[in-house]
Amino acid sequence: MAEKLPPKERMKIPRQGMPEQDAHERAHNFTEVNLGLEVAAAEHEAQRCLTCSDPKCVGGCPVGVQIREFVDLVVAGDYLQAAAKIREDNVLPAVTGRVCPQENQCEGACVLGKRFTSLAIGNLERFVADYERQAGQVGLPERAPLTGKKVAIVGSGPAGLSCAGDLVQRGHDVTVFEALHEIGGVLVYGIPEFRLPKDIVREEVDNMRKMGVDFQTNVVVGKTVTIDELMQEEGYDAVFIATGAGLPRFLNIPGEHYGGVYSANEFLTRVNLMKAYDPDEYDSPIYDCRGKNVAVVGGGNTAMDAVRSALRLGAGNAYIIYRRSREEMPARAEEVHHAEQEGVQFMNLHNPVEFLGNDDGYLTAVRLIKMELGEPDESGRRRPVEIPGSEFEMPLDAVIIAVGTGANPLVQSTTPDMATNQRGYIVADEETMRTTKRGVFAGGDIVSGAATVILAMGAGRKAAASVHQFLTTGEW
Numbered sequence: 260m261a262e263k264l265p266p267k268e269r270m271k272i273p274r275q276g277m278p279e280q281d282a283h284e285r286a287h288n289f290t291e292v293n294l295g296l297e298v299a300a301a302e303h304e305a306q307r308c309l310t311c312s313d314p315k316c317v318g319g320c321p322v323g324v325q326i327r328e329f330v331d332l333v334v335a336g337d338y339l340q341a342a343a344k345i346r347e348d349n350v351l352p353a354v355t356g357r358v359c360p361q362e363n364q365c366e367g368a369c370v371l372g373k374r375f376t377s378l379a380i381g382n383l384e385r386f387v388a389d390y391e392r393q394a395g396q397v398g399l400p401e402r403a404p405l406t407g408k409k410v411a412i413v414g415s416g417p418a419g420l421s422c423a424g425d426l427v428q429r430g431h432d433v434t435v436f437e438a439l440h441e442i443g444g445v446l447v448y449g450i451p452e453f454r455l456p457k458d459i460v461r462e463e464v465d466n467m468r469k470m471g472v473d474f475q476t477n478v479v480v481g482k483t484v485t486i487d488e489l490m491q492e493e494g495y496d497a498v499f500i501a502t503g504a505g506l507p508r509f510l511n512i513p514g515e516h517y518g519g520v521y522s523a524n525e526f527l528t529r530v531n532l533m534k535a536y537d538p539d540e541y542d543s544p545i546y547d548c549r550g551k552n553v554a555v556v557g558g559g560n561t562a563m564d565a566v567r568s569a570l571r572l573g574a575g576n577a578y579i580i581y582r583r584s585r586e587e588m589p590a591r592a593e594e595v596h597h598a599e600q601e602g603v604q605f606m607n608l609h610n611p612v613e614f615l616g617n618d619d620g621y622l623t624a625v626r627l628i629k630m631e632l633g634e635p636d637e638s639g640r641r642r643p644v645e646i647p648g649s650e651f652e653m654p655l656d657a658v659i660i661a662v663g664t665g666a667n668p669l670v671q672s673t674t675p676d677m678a679t680n681q682r683g684y685i686v687a688d689e690e691t692m693r694t695t696k697r698g699v700f701a702g703g704d705i706v707s708g709a710a711t712v713i714l715a716m717g718a719g720r721k722a723a724a725s726v727h728q729f730l731t732t733g734e735w
Contacts, residue, residue: 263334264306272307274376275300282600286570289452289536292597293357293385301386304379305333311370316380319368321717322355322421324348326365326380333383342391343398345384350424350467351417351716353392353459356385358450359713360591392459397466403430408730411436411495413480413670416444417712418703419501420467421719422726427471429727434495436478441532444503446712448532449524451564453571454594457531481669486677490698497698497726500685501719504704506665510556514614515660519546519622523557523565523661530568546657549573554625554653556580556611557661558588563595565659566603577603582610582630582643608632610643612650614658625655664709674699684708692722697735700726 264272278294279285285292296304314327324345332341345352361367361381369377391397408431412419415437427433441447443460468474478484480502489495507522509515526545529535535543553574555566558581570577579598581588584607588595599605606627613626629649632641666683678686678695685694685701692700702718704710729735 263310263331266309269307269309270371270375272303274307274379275304275382277379277382279597282597282602285453286601289571291456292453295389296382296386301333301383302336304383305330307371308334308378309371315368315370316365316378319365321364321713322349322720324365324384329387330378330380330383333387338387338390339394339396339398342387343400345387346398346400348720349716350421350470351463352384353388353463354417354446354455355713355716356381356383356388357455357459359384360711362592364713392462397469399466399470400428402428402471405432406430406730408432408497409434409495410726410730411489411493411498412501413486413498414438414444414501414503414703414705415442415464415474416501416503416703416715417446418503418715418719418722419444419499420464421716422499422501422702422723423472423719424467424470425720425723426726427467429723431727431730432473433471434473434475436480436484437474437476438479439532440476442474442476445505448528449561449564451527451531451568452536453567454564479669481673486670486674486696486699496730497700499692499719499722499726500670500694500699500701500705501703501715501722502667502670502705503715504664504666504684504709506667507660508663508665509660510611510662512611512613514616514622516620517614517616517622518620519657520614521546521657521659523555523561523659524664526565526659527561527568530572536568536571545572547573548657550575551656552576552578552654553657553659554578554580554606554655555659555661557663558583558590559661559663560590560594562659562661563590563598565661567594567598567601569657569659570601570603579603579605579607580609580611580625580627581605581607583640584608584632587632587640608643610645611658614655615652622655622658624652625658626650626652664704666705666708670705682708690721691725692718693725693729693735698729 308330316326329341329344366377412435533543534541535545553569608630615624629646630643633644636642687701692702702722703715
């Protein structure tokens with residue numbers, strides 16, 4: 260058991276770096292980029308925590324992980340108990356330790372960051388989650404006595420899984436319905452193997468099965484069964500809708516019909532869920548990127564995932580085309596940095612106005628226009644403005660559109676007494692996640708629009724608390 264150092268000594272310890280695969284090697288494989296902290300590095304990093312009496316980091320965590328307590332357990336060398344402490348609030352620690360934007364949340368609130376670098380909370384979370392997984396001793400939370408109440412959860416992404424984990428702990432009978440053939444939602448179809456290995460997602464899902472959650476795949480709620488049928492015929496006492504925002508958005512410019520033009524959703528689903536990254540074992544149809552010019556339009560995390568995947572599929576040139584500057588990019592700084600290291604070429608302050616193709620119907624080029632930044636828009640970022648007369652053509656073999664998503668209308672269209680807003684998202688109370696239909700709750704991207712994994716999980720936890728109250732009191 261390590262002894263906690265005095266505060267002045269802790270502040271002298273530098274933040275421990277995350278070991279990574281060599282950039283030149285990883286640009287050609289789908290093996291995980293970040294390799295995880297060794298025990299000594301984790302212990303040094305944990306010592307940096309100032310053990311604040313009012314830990315701001317907890318307030319910065321959307322699911323409320325008790326960060327100070329779990330870090331203290333790392334200092335004490337009790338890594339299994341540290342992982343169990345996280346699981347009290349977060350059913351997916353090995354996932355969030357990898358994909359959470361900690362720099363904007365828990366680490367962004369860390370008081371160390373005011374004078375030094377913030378505590379590497381995400382790296383420590385990953386360390387203890389991986390430790391317990393490798394030890395085969397996962398500390399699952401205890402389950403309360405069974406209540407006899409049944410809850411249906413529609414969608415097995417982060418919001419659905421988080422809600423399911425909390426509700427099953429409270430003793431409710433929870434069934435998660437997933438439209439695809441594998442559980443995980445965006446965790447399996449959207450995030451590449453090199454950022455989040457799918458075996459880790461499967462193991463976390465298996466842990467939830469051990470907790471008592473029932474998973475049903477290939478069930479398209481709205482087609483296979485409706486919300487009303489779940490409640491009236493299948494006997495569910497409450498439903499939580501967590502279908503995400505998976506409807507692709509396009510640019511609505513000429514030439515988007517050409518072969519070789521993908522939405523990021525389709526491209527990443529083919530690469531990840533359908534395993535196009537492993538052509539020796541799987542025959543997923545996907546554009547042959549080898550030696551070709553491939554561009555991704557967008558500047559978020561999805562754009563980085565897509566362009567880095569294209570590079571690994573053999574693209575000769577992999578570009579990011581983004582209409583704002585580097586400073587306005589919404590992607591995590593780490594993802595942009597990794598993309599640059601791997602050889603991705605950034606064309607900031609450019610925007611497509613037309614895609615060009617040949618007589619066979621395939622993409623051959625993009626017509627771009629240069630942009631400059633004007634006054635801030637409603638997002639607070641400076642608005643990109645076209646520079647007249649700056650258009651030019653660039654040869655291109657494939658393009659992936661990653662400019663956001665919308666709400667898939669299937670569940671809403673078959674649940675007419677549940678209100679939606681003008682953009683098709685489900686209307687739900689921000690705190691209770693209640694919809695306008697009694698017994699039906701909704702949260703995550705299908706309510707808020709596209710956001711992060713951890714924000715969706717936070718919505719799932721809010722919904723679980725509200726569902727539990729409804730099932731306990733009957734009040735609406």
